[in-house]
Amino acid sequence: MAPEENTQLLIETLTSHREEFLAQWGAIVGEALQGRLSVAEMRRELRELYEAILQAIAAGGLDADGEAYGETRSLLIELSRNRARQGFTPTETATSVFALKAVLEPALTGEEHGTRTYLQFAKLLDGLALLTTEAYVRTREEIIASQAEQLLELSTPVVQLWKGVVGVPLVGTLDSARTQVVMEKLLQTLVDTDSTHAIIDITGVPTVDTQVAQHLLKTVVAARMMGAQCTISGIRPQIAQTIVALGIQFGDIQTNASLADALRQAVREVAKDAEDDVRGLL
Numbered sequence: 001m002a003p004e005e006n007t008q009l010l011i012e013t014l015t016s017h018r019e020e021f022l023a024q025w026g027a028i029v030g031e032a033l034q035g036r037l038s039v040a041e042m043r044r045e046l047r048e049l050y051e052a053i054l055q056a057i058a059a060g061g062l063d064a065d066g067e068a069y070g071e072t073r074s075l076l077i078e079l080s081r082n083r084a085r086q087g088f089t090p091t092e093t094a095t096s097v098f099a100l101k102a103v104l105e106p107a108l109t110g111e112e113h114g115t116r117t118y119l120q121f122a123k124l125l126d127g128l129a130l131l132t133t134e135a136y137v138r139t140r141e142e143i144i145a146s147q148a149e150q151l152l153e154l155s156t157p158v159v160q161l162w163k164g165v166v167g168v169p170l171v172g173t174l175d176s177a178r179t180q181v182v183m184e185k186l187l188q189t190l191v192d193t194d195s196t197h198a199i200i201d202i203t204g205v206p207t208v209d210t211q212v213a214q215h216l217l218k219t220v221v222a223a224r225m226m227g228a229q230c231t232i233s234g235i236r237p238q239i240a241q242t243i244v245a246l247g248i249q250f251g252d253i254q255t256n257a258s259l260a261d262a263l264r265q266a267v268r269e270v271a272k273d274a275e276d277d278v279r280g281l282l
Contacts, residue, residue, distance in 0.1 A: 007061050013107055014054050021103050022050055028099040032092055046096070049075050053100075053128075060204065062120050064274065076128055080135035084143065090136050097129040116272035156182045158189040161263055162272040165188060165197045165229075168219075169259070171204030179215040183222045184280040190226050196273065197266040198223045201259045204233030213248045220253055233262035 014021065026043050033042065048178050052072040060068025074098070083093040108118035130229060156178060161167045168182060168190050186198060202208065208216075218232040233256040235243075243250075256262040 006113070006120055009114065009117050010108075010121055011058055013053065013104070014050075014057070017107060018050070020109075021100075022047060024103045025050070025100055029096050030072060031044075032099070033088065036088070037086070045075075046242060049079070049102075054082060057124075060172065062124045064124050064131075069128075072128065076132050077135040079207065080132040082141045084136050084139035090133050093132050093136050094129045096207070097125055097132055101125050116126045123164075144238075156185060156202050158182075158185045160195065161191050161199065162187070162267050162270065164193075164195050164273075165199065165266045166193060167199040167201060167259065167263070169201045169204065171237070172206075174205060174212050174215045176215070179218055182219050185225055186223055190223065196228055197270060198228045198230070199231045199233055199259065199262045199266060201234045201262070202232060202239070203259065204256055205234070208239050208248070210246055210248060211220045213246075213250075217250070219255075229254075229266075231262045231266060233257070233259045253265055 012161075022043070025046055026039075029046065030037075030039065030042060049072070054074050056066075056069045056072050060066040063069070064072075079096065080093055083096075103116060104121060108121070109116040156168070156170070158168050159165055166186070168186055170182070174182075189195070190198065200216065202216070205212065216232060220232070223230050231254040232250065235255050235257055254265070256265065
């Protein structure tokens with residue numbers, strides 16, 4: 001049988017058994033998804049996909065990469081993105097395509113030319129299912145990256161402790177990416193609150209090595225360039241010993257054992273600055 005005849009047989013079979021195939025397809029997919037997707041939404045997605053595949057076969061044969069399958073690919077990518085956001089696995093997502101093979105197999109494999117047609121159609125569905133997996137993986141990577149960025153934002157809060165004083169309570173390891181976020185948020189908060197003092201509290205930082213110290217110094221330098229005086233608080237005895245042993249130099253940066261001590265000192269300096277300003281006006 002010629003390829004055109006195989007395609008025509010496939011079109012006729014898909015058209016004449018449309019409702020029957022859709023019902024069987026929906027039953028298989030619904031069982032795989034275990035009721036975690038509404039029946040109405042699942043049926044709508046499968047019907048749209050079925051019609052798109054049928055139209056693509058009629059217009060472009062069985063070449064899944066052809067222009068005729070543009071709408072089909074778009075529907076599959078959207079379906080995969082939705083499944084990824086809803087928490088389904090790649091297997092459960094690909095099943096939405098693979099299941100159509102099981103539906104058509106009994107209708108096409110009764111005779112030799114029907115079997116060849118089925119094998120060609122199965123190859124087409126394999127290619128489309130691979131597309132769903134690729135789209136699923138890309139979406140999951142986007143979700144993970146977005147969540148990591150959100151966690152990074154949450155883990156680096158910058159708060160106003162007093163009028164003219166902002167604080168950055170750091171918890172966990174300070175790396176390059178996190179340092180950049182701290183700098184950006186600290187500088188923006190200094191501008192928004194018109195603050196002149198910044199306290200970087202490292203009470204929640206488990207260890208301070210040379211790399212962490214460099215990140216802290218970068219943050220201090222960035223704040224100083226905005227005209228803010230910086231203090232590093234939370235220098236515990238163990239941290240102090242490590243800093244001395246490593247030969248880390250904080251230069252003229254003010255340090256305090258606790259956030260309370262640093263805040264007390266900063267408030268005194270803010271008050272003194274305000275008093276000096278008043279005297280300068282008299």
